[in-house]
Amino acid sequence: MNGFLVTHAPALLIMLPLIGAFAAPFIGKVSPKVRSAWVILIMTLTTLTALLLASDVFMYGTRIYVFGAAAPDLAVPLDSGGIPIRIIFTVDAMSALMQVIGAVCGFAVLLYSLSADRIHSGLESFYTLFLLMIAGIMGMVSTGDLFNFFVFLEILSIASAGLIAYRIDGGLAVEAALKYFVLSTIGAMVILIAIGIYYGEYNALNIALIASRMQFTLLDQIALVLIITALAMKCGSVPMHFWTPDAYSMAPSSVTAMLVVASQASLYGLFRVVFTLYNVTLNAMTVGWIIIILGVLSMVVGVTMAIPQKNVKRLMAYHAISQTGYMLLGVGVGLAVLGNQPLMDSFGYIAMEGGIFHIINHAMYKGLLFLTAGAIFFRIGTYNLNKMGGLGHSMKYTMIFFIIGALAIAGIPPFNGFASKLMIYESVFAFNPVLAIIAMVVSILTLASFVKVFHSIFMGPKLPGYETVQEAPVPMLIGMGVLATIVIAFGLFPQAVVDGLIAPAAHALADQSGYIAAVLGGA
Amino acid sequence: MDLFASLTTGTGFWNPLAWLIAVIAATVIVYLILQRGEPGYKKGTAQTTPFISGNPEPGKEMVHVRASNLYWGYLDALKGYYDLVVPAHTGVVNDYVLWYLGVTAALMIVVVVFI
Numbered sequence: 001m002n003g004f005l006v007t008h009a010p011a012l013l014i015m016l017p018l019i020g021a022f023a024a025p026f027i028g029k030v031s032p033k034v035r036s037a038w039v040i041l042i043m044t045l046t047t048l049t050a051l052l053l054a055s056d057v058f059m060y061g062t063r064i065y066v067f068g069a070a071a072p073d074l075a076v077p078l079d080s081g082g083i084p085i086r087i088i089f090t091v092d093a094m095s096a097l098m099q100v101i102g103a104v105c106g107f108a109v110l111l112y113s114l115s116a117d118r119i120h121s122g123l124e125s126f127y128t129l130f131l132l133m134i135a136g137i138m139g140m141v142s143t144g145d146l147f148n149f150f151v152f153l154e155i156l157s158i159a160s161a162g163l164i165a166y167r168i169d170g171g172l173a174v175e176a177a178l179k180y181f182v183l184s185t186i187g188a189m190v191i192l193i194a195i196g197i198y199y200g201e202y203n204a205l206n207i208a209l210i211a212s213r214m215q216f217t218l219l220d221q222i223a224l225v226l227i228i229t230a231l232a233m234k235c236g237s238v239p240m241h242f243w244t245p246d247a248y249s250m251a252p253s254s255v256t257a258m259l260v261v262a263s264q265a266s267l268y269g270l271f272r273v274v275f276t277l278y279n280v281t282l283n284a285m286t287v288g289w290i291i292i293i294l295g296v297l298s299m300v301v302g303v304t305m306a307i308p309q310k311n312v313k314r315l316m317a318y319h320a321i322s323q324t325g326y327m328l329l330g331v332g333v334g335l336a337v338l339g340n341q342p343l344m345d346s347f348g349y350i351a352m353e354g355g356i357f358h359i360i361n362h363a364m365y366k367g368l369l370f371l372t373a374g375a376i377f378f379r380i381g382t383y384n385l386n387k388m389g390g391l392g393h394s395m396k397y398t399m400i401f402f403i404i405g406a407l408a409i410a411g412i413p414p415f416n417g418f419a420s421k422l423m424i425y426e427s428v429f430a431f432n433p434v435l436a437i438i439a440m441v442v443s444i445l446t447l448a449s450f451v452k453v454f455h456s457i458f459m460g461p462k463l464p465g466y467e468t469v470q471e472a473p474v475p476m477l478i479g480m481g482v483l484a485t486i487v488i489a490f491g492l493f494p495q496a497v498v499d500g501l502i503a504p505a506a507h508a509l510a511d512q513s514g515y516i517a518a519v520l521g522g523a
Numbered sequence: 524m525d526l527f528a529s530l531t532t533g534t535g536f537w538n539p540l541a542w543l544i545a546v547i548a549a550t551v552i553v554y555l556i557l558q559r560g561e562p563g564y565k566k567g568t569a570q571t572t573p574f575i576s577g578n579p580e581p582g583k584e585m586v587h588v589r590a591s592n593l594y595w596g597y598l599d600a601l602k603g604y605y606d607l608v609v610p611a612h613t614g615v616v617n618d619y620v621l622w623y624l625g626v627t628a629a630l631m632i633v634v635v636v637f638i
Binding site for chain 2: 226287308346350418426452459
């Protein structure tokens, strides 16, 4: 039974949220409580499947799943001329890590959402779109097929746009969703053009097959730029980040927390294309520096734009941009020295591990921070920092969760953000000290910004109008507690996390030949 | 897998357990110093009210420093920078698309010319 589940887990990760999504409106007709139980069941099963598959991948290596084949691992049929003709999911350690991030965050956010969003109407479509978002994320990080990647990217974008516009809010949320959707559609079309270029050149859509044939011609260079910019825009990199504060601030907080994970799925796509599709065929130093510069711009502009914000979610959205910069910086440094084994061993892998570690850490603490902002909005009905104050008297647990998230994002020990930032600082310093200094200054500004937020929301006397404010409901606290526990645990046992999850992911990402062999090697 | 292993960073290491022990030791020292404080301290008396040159203390809700009043010095010092960056965030989707297309064009030139 266990073997069967592991074998079919890549397909189940898509199937479960899809079935859950389309059944949710019908089950909701029975009763809202039954629908809540249904979506919790679906998300629990999805999370367990992701954990099961991840444990298998981290133990035994890359697992592939071929849709429609006689056997799930029959990538290249004997009569196909050596071409993997079917849709193939290729789950290596990097994919498995992203699946775990998506599933665990999705589970915690759903627990929170059942309480936070229960007062709103239209929950049938809300949970349908929520589960479609999960399916889109899982598909993007699992697939080994470029066109399939585009399809899941579109599923994710459409579901995300619907959820951003969910709380109409006088048309502002709809406007934010429209902006997100316009940019997402243009980005997706550009990615489709790039995929068309690969298909025209290599007569293939499978990532492993294209990677094995990659010539890095002029057309490949054009396709590379199209994909880098589209996915950098989707993950909120400066100067293509403008949609992020609009969308993050107008979406319900539970959705915003998942938008962080959705952005990271795009970041995964960017890393997958650069490392697996191109790898050493490209000029790693030039492309690495492009990613580093995007990262530095994101870090600096993100944090400096966050400080003057008055809307707490808009402020956090700019910090999300800033933190994405750390991931781009770490992995960009790894890319810049790719192919130079002594430098890779000296600091390249550590930089990549730091960047990838920061992806999972950011998903947890940023998700936590957005949930605390949502809990505050749930009780006082505003995101305006100027109207807040003294809430620490009545929302003690929310305040504690906020402190944990704020210290983690600022890189204060012993929380998880410190561990990944330390890896980035030290490895980037070996590459270029100026970059490391910028990263540290950005962390100081992040701390300054969250000191302001903490003071504005929680400190001071109880303000008029907030005397009767109560603590957030228990399910919301449980959702925040799940993420806070992970933030603390990853901070207290960082090397165990790096050894168990992060290092295998970084090495899988850099190991193009291993990826190709996992798909084509069995032919 | 050693759960309490130090995090190695290539050139250094970090052990959260050692940090925690140090924090606990510091907390104990702080507590011991606190215990040696003035035992006659009474909350809710004149001992705990601020002295503002003899003026009456305003209501607590009147003295809460709001978000807009924080970091004005920092923002003023970087006014030149913010005058450039903030207006770029127009909120107009056409501008968002232009930035995206501009970056794509710039990277296209860099990659195609320099690679």
